[in-house]
Amino acid sequence: MSNEKTLKNLMDAFSGESQANRKYLAFAKKAEAEGKKNAAKLFRAAADAETLHALKEFEIAGKINSTAENLKDGKLGETYEYESMYPGFIKEAEEEGQKDAIRIFTYAMKAEQVHAGLYQDALDNIDQEEEVFYYLCPICGNIEKSVPEKCGICGVPGSKFIKY
Template sequence: MENSKTFKNLMDAFAGESQANRKYEAYAKKAEAEGKKNAAKLFKVAADAETLHALKEYELAGKVKSTLENLEDGIDGETYEYKTMYPEFIKEAEEEGNKRAVQAFTFAMKAEEVHAALYKDAIENIDQEEEVFYYLCPVCGNIEKVVPEKCHICNVPGSKFIKY
């Protein structure tokens, strides 16, 4: 199937729908900041609709595998991002003097390394029955298994972390 036009179309649709989801979430956040509640609500529901489309297309493309395979894929993706993608992005942003992009890419790169390690840990503990909680830094995307005093990547107070 991976050589078919339908597969390519499913993957292109997945990419487009995924990007639309995030774009609409950003628009919703801006509308909320401007006090435009109805527009914010519309952007949020549209973002969720785009997510439904993306998830179905990814599934139909045969990309959702076993949990173990999905964790391994997560490791591969996160490792590529922190070892290859973000270092190049940081270098280019530095060359262009874009300090805000350098900071955003650096935060993301460091967080992606943590994500890869957490996926590895999940594989090692795949049959653990005790529930694990995760805590997300809302600024840099760092994930911890316990609430830290402050984020080791961006220094946000641990009280700001979101529990999952």
């Protein structure tokens, strides 16, 4: 008996749950901005629940491999985004005069290129025991291995970066 339909359903569910997580986080942020603390908490709890669902579905689908394979997969995904996906999105946004979309797509494209490099670096140094810290720009998604003076993509001050 084939599990083709179940695998497709697991991946569709993973996609839907992942999108729901982000949507609910966006709703929580808006509720907080409006001073609606209880709604914000509910949206955050629901977002975490959707993440639990998505992670289990992804696991059951057999999509989690060794760390080395996962790093290669991450690099491939990021490379596709910065080489193929975002350039097309930017072109279409330019044709439609959508300046906000052009800006966010450009930020994402540049950040994805950095991410791909970081995945390769992590793969090249997979057995390194010295702890590495990463710093995330909260505006464009750029990740650095040290706090910059300012973000090389969007220019936000390095003091705003989030440490991981």
